[in-house]
Amino acid sequence: MFSELVAQDVQGKLPIAAMFCEPQHDGFERGTIRRVEAKEHVFREGDPRTHVFRIDEGVIALSKLLSDGRRQIIDFAYPGDYIGLGVLTDHIFDAQATCAAKVRCLSTTTLEHDASRDAGLALKLYKAVSAELVAARSLLVSVGQKTAMERIAAFLVDLHARNTQAADDADIVKLPMRRSDIGDLLGLTIETVSRTITKLRTMRVIDVINGTEVHILNSDRLEELAGA
Amino acid sequence: MFSELVAQDVQGKLPIAAMFCEPQHDGFERGTIRRVEAKEHVFREGDPRTHVFRIDEGVIALSKLLSDGRRQIIDFAYPGDYIGLGVLTDHIFDAQATCAAKVRCLSTTTLEHDASRDAGLALKLYKAVSAELVAARSLLVSVGQKTAMERIAAFLVDLHARNTQAADDADIVKLPMRRSDIGDLLGLTIETVSRTITKLRTMRVIDVINGTEVHILNSDRLEELAGA
DNA sequence: CGGACCGTTGACTCTTGTCAAAGCCAGTGG
């Protein structure tokens, strides 16, 4: 449990650390900035993969759709994360902002050209993708094995760990996405998400302000509930 | 659906292609061979990550355990696949053979030393991990969104696509793992796996010999059932 | 022969999904 948290924090989202440690050395300083409205797509599944993006502000949901409309969110990308990395010529998932966001764009040809000559950059890409893989597998464990309560609790713990980098107000987690986004991430319906959050409130483990700001009242209990 | 299949086939397991195209150029020709018995661990979560392995024969299940014994299989590694890649000092999942297997071992320090000087090798690692990421996310969609029937059908379709590289007996899929392994991969119980397979038999979509050899009688229907 | 392991099947339970209604909030326009 604790080791999982450490993994999430330290490496699961390594790009966060990378950004702060060496923000000038990933090539994105040459990229252009693009603003994205809430619910606007950065790209869609099937689009040619012309650019890689680094999130500077906001949250981007990466998702895959089934033909009947079911949607699985694969990851949320937060500031410092990269999206659009990979070996394929086309994107294989949608990237859609859950709230207003800013991203930096760098052409894939530029990036790949640089990477083919610069082993350090190639290794950085390797590590970034490795970190995404850790996150994807961690989510898979939640979705495949955990109950609704455990998934929601683990989600909140994870979000809290990610966003408490600087000495934030220690026990507040902002939810910059809708219930439907959380549901589609965790493989639950919005009703189950809502009921579970309500239950956590009645258990006095969390408090919710305005539906979007979660105050963690008992973080030990929340981590217990998140399962091992 | 079809595009997903293509993704799985062509890139989801790119290492298969890589192995056949350039088997002498991944550094593993210098590695030692290790035999692994069925159910024996190649490594466990928490072990120091001293080697990277390339599967030469058999199937290795990669899994994570929760403290109460629930298990999520994260991927099956088939011949040509690499396991143990990543940026962490310790392994974060178990690797256990589902049947007798052979793996090639290469020390991580050797590999990383080579990769830091050889951008081509670093890029190859990057691509291998990217392919694993594609597979992990595809599984996540199944587990998060699909019904038991859709998951089993998609699993069979995927397995069929992976193993039909050479012109095999076109419509036979061998299941080199137990029902519990399939269940732990798909987030189902062994009973549900068994019932669903039985249902596919009574629907005349597949036939099962000896519990381990699946004959696909109606592959169009099977792909329909696998969902989009 | 006996036991261990695995797979299948049945009966029942329960968590989660489905369907429906109502509340809340923000933005818009009269």
Place this chain on the structure above:
DNA sequence: CCACTGGCTTTGACAAGAGTCAACGGTCCG
């Protein structure tokens, strides 16, 4: 200023898919 609208969340009643518990059967192996 307020009614109206649309998007989102919450809650309730009910249904259903998958899990649990249990028994049985088959196969392999000592």
